[in-house]
Amino acid sequence: MATIRQVAKHAGVSIATVSRVINNSPAVTDEVRAKVLESVNSCGYVPNVGRRTTSFIALVYSGPSSLGSPYDAALLEGMVQAMDLTDLDLVILNPSRDKRPDESYTQFFLRKGVRGAILRSTVEGRQICRTIADEKFPAMGIGDHFEHPTLAFAYADSKTTSRQAIEHLITLGHQRIAFAANEHEDGDHVDRYAAYCEALDGAGIGIDRSIVYRVPARRVNGAQLLRNVMSVPKPPTAIYVTDPPIAMGLINEARNLGMDIPRDLSVVGFDDNDSRNFVFPKMTAVCQDARQLGHEAFIELARAIEAGNGERCQHRISSSWFEINNSTGPPPVKSVGILPDGTRLEAVGP
Amino acid sequence: MATIRQVAKHAGVSIATVSRVINNSPAVTDEVRAKVLESVNSCGYVPNVGRRTTSFIALVYSGPSSLGSPYDAALLEGMVQAMDLTDLDLVILNPSRDKRPDESYTQFFLRKGVRGAILRSTVEGRQICRTIADEKFPAMGIGDHFEHPTLAFAYADSKTTSRQAIEHLITLGHQRIAFAANEHEDGDHVDRYAAYCEALDGAGIGIDRSIVYRVPARRVNGAQLLRNVMSVPKPPTAIYVTDPPIAMGLINEARNLGMDIPRDLSVVGFDDNDSRNFVFPKMTAVCQDARQLGHEAFIELARAIEAGNGERCQHRISSSWFEINNSTGPPPVKSVGILPDGTRLEAVGP
DNA sequence: CTGAAAGCGCTTACAG
DNA sequence: CTGAAAGCGCTTACAG
Incomplete structure (x- = not known):
């Protein structure tokens, strides 16, 4: 479990600077900020206090929640079943509620103690998914899928x-x-x-x-x-x-x-x-x-997080049937x- | 937002003792432990690191998850809608996975950064609900309801x-x-x-x-x-x-x-x-x-938490119709x- | 079993 | 804008 000190060493800056980046202080050059955020993600940094470590996977939705739909309900059931096989907990986040406009998604997630995100994507929300993936924050897309160099999806080919x-x-x-x-x-x-x-x-x-x-x-x-x-x-x-x-x-x-x-x-x-x-x-x-899709997205994300070292998620493509x-x-x-x-x-x- | 110091003062012990209770060290007498846990709940203590404060409401289920059922899906949709009106996030917890046998529920929740719990109760799980309510941890029951001196429920009279x-x-x-x-x-x-x-x-x-x-x-x-x-x-x-x-x-x-x-x-x-x-x-x-039930349970719990000072949740009884x-x-x-x-x-x- | 004190992770005024 | 250092919340060997 990386600390702020290791991130500082990796990025070649002081711990004060790392802290500033994490807390989104304006007093950091864009160049340094980018370098530090890069190190944060590649070291798999997560804030901790004493022995306590936050280990959440976020289910991220944007726009009005559709969590009551049969599809989303089944996804969630699968995720929660998968959760029981890991030691990560599932938190439901809506960035449009409290992500500050001037912070990156990585900063937002760190502030919440989140180590990886399942992106309940929609076509309208593709840009958010792309941004998160571009920051190299560990993520799996589910619901919608599209071409992206670093974002993996769990979906069934239909x-x-x-x-x-x-x-x-x-x-x-x-x-x-x-x-x-x-x-x-x-x-x-x-x-x-x-x-x-x-x-x-x-x-x-x-x-x-x-x-x-x-x-x-x-x-x-x-x-x-x-x-x-x-x-x-x-x-x-x-x-x-x-x-x-x-x-x-x-x-x-x-x-x-x-x-x-x-x-x-x-x-x-x-x-x-x-x-x-x-x-x-x-x-x-x-x-x-859909239950299986939710399950696989969670497990794959947990795997990449546990592996650390900036390990990437892989696509999890399952089968549909007629x-x-x-x-x-x-x-x-x-x-x-x-x-x-x-x-x-x-x-x-x- | 109470710190360990205020809890220590309230309980008349040192901060070291409060910390031991929170971390469930065996080297504390039952009497002192009870006194400190009492203070923890009445001060509304929640662990924090620097400016960062954990503010989660937990949806607690026990036994096999039923989250895919139409009832649970609707509850959850209501909770997530309510979440957007507060600054609390919703985390899904299964105590049977990682609550340690020797820690209390209050300790378990503190370790997770949870400030209040929505108990998805079933008849089989009544004892868990009673235990959590007896510890005076902020909680709302939903799904099953029964007589209890301190536990409030959100349900529709049918x-x-x-x-x-x-x-x-x-x-x-x-x-x-x-x-x-x-x-x-x-x-x-x-x-x-x-x-x-x-x-x-x-x-x-x-x-x-x-x-x-x-x-x-x-x-x-x-x-x-x-x-x-x-x-x-x-x-x-x-x-x-x-x-x-x-x-x-x-x-x-x-x-x-x-x-x-x-x-x-x-x-x-x-x-x-x-x-x-x-x-x-x-x-x-x-x-x-059921959407409304989930919504009301969340809002009422958030209200009690924000009020602080050990404010109790009230029943939220809505109407069914034929x-x-x-x-x-x-x-x-x-x-x-x-x-x-x-x-x-x-x-x-x- | 309990407290005083050293220490860890992190943050933040202060100095340059 | 950045680092060295003081400080906060919390934890934990150490002393009694």
Whole structure:
């Protein structure tokens, strides 16, 4: 466990200067500050008092908390299970609340006694993730993933399985397949949309942008989505909904409108945990285990911290899988439509 | 912010002795240790290094984590929202991992830099809650509630609304009403069962213990429960299921067995957050807002900590409400039964 | 078992 | 802007 003295030696400055950098005193040149912060991270410095040592891993979120979502809840459950296998504790931090504008993230984390960060990333928050990674503070990204030279992510690849899902629909005979995703585009959704396009392309089906939807990832938006989808001039016969709450909301709304899934509409959903089992009919879905993602992010971060010497985190990429259940079937013989007011239409001819 | 010196003065000992107590040195008489720990809590002592002060609120759970459950996820979301209104951070602690057998909970929390604890209580963990409260460490209980002279709880009263729920079923004409609850009995479930008994009693209906069920609070157990309920010699026509995942599992399984809810069976469920909207038909339910409970527990604890001087937490009791949706209706004209293999039975006469 | 005192990690006026 | 040194909170061998 490095002390301020070792950091000072490593950086070739006095302990007073190291202290000033840690406490963000303005009386330090940018050059010296950068050199010291570099040493802080490469020595794995962490403040301690007597025998007591702060050993926290931070779950960092930015913007409004989504911790109640099934995805985040499962992530957290996995992290807490992993926590029990280490001697690190998990603290939840929101830098936008009390990170001072003039301090770096490393300084912010040191002030909190944090030794590594799990970044619950979103597309909006990518810049924060990049900044933290650029400071070389130990970190794992989760939730969103993107190219970065030093930031590692824990995620499940859902591109191949998304392609399987669309091919499954095509094999069943569907030609008009809609796509819906969270309005917040992230690495996973980019992959899923790419898979959708490639699968349609491979089958010689053109992409119709009018049945590609972006909606907020909430149940009520899934309900509204169904009404929108079914009221276009030529409604799709199948849809791939890449977010669990949207898929659940859509399936329940179908029953409210008197539709039968999969007879009137085939639905491939997405499941981060267990959602597919909570709707009727049990949802055909691309599935990932968010609990495991949280677990792996925590363990990998703990490993890098314990190793010390500025050891980097590695990517932890797990597998998703495509599970055929009861919400998909052949396309309807008669095409079905629903007017905005809920009136049900059935075409007379094919 | 009290230092070790003030605690020493308050307790009438040297700073060395205070330090020994905090670090749990065996070389202190029980009498002195008790006196010092008393002073530590009444001075609101918290260890600090230089300007840095640890200001954590701990979410304490014991036994296997249930943080992924909808109830716990909603609690946590509420706590994190509340956190943003204070300058305290939330750390998740599992004392069974690293609390040393010979240290008190106060010592354990000081070692972690924790100033107050939210105790995610269960019936199994009541003794831990009592011990922490007896040490007068600032704490709020949540999840389970029971009588204790110094421990305050955040909970929603669900007794009155549970009684409304049963009376609603009786008014609809039901005479044979089953009851199902989490196998882990806690203060809330005691209330709900008492309400069930009182409402039946008030209507002159006897309690039949053979249709009172205790099952694990998981979806699969809700599915199994339905099979059990419907295969008793004279199946109930309605059931009050006091846990969300059990209620959801039961309602979905009914569709798998070809039953129609509420035609064949009326179901009153329980909802901590939003579950009632995720099943079809939308569930008639006693509802509470777990997000709000988490929020209030955090705010009340933060208030007591900021007030200092050993200020006590107060109970934060909120309201539940009974919401009539689509899973309840009049009893079936013909009584319905399901054999263990799934065969559906309908009685010929009344 | 307890306190006075030396010592550690860190911070901060003071000197240059 | 930086370091040597005094000082704070805390811990711990040492003395009794």
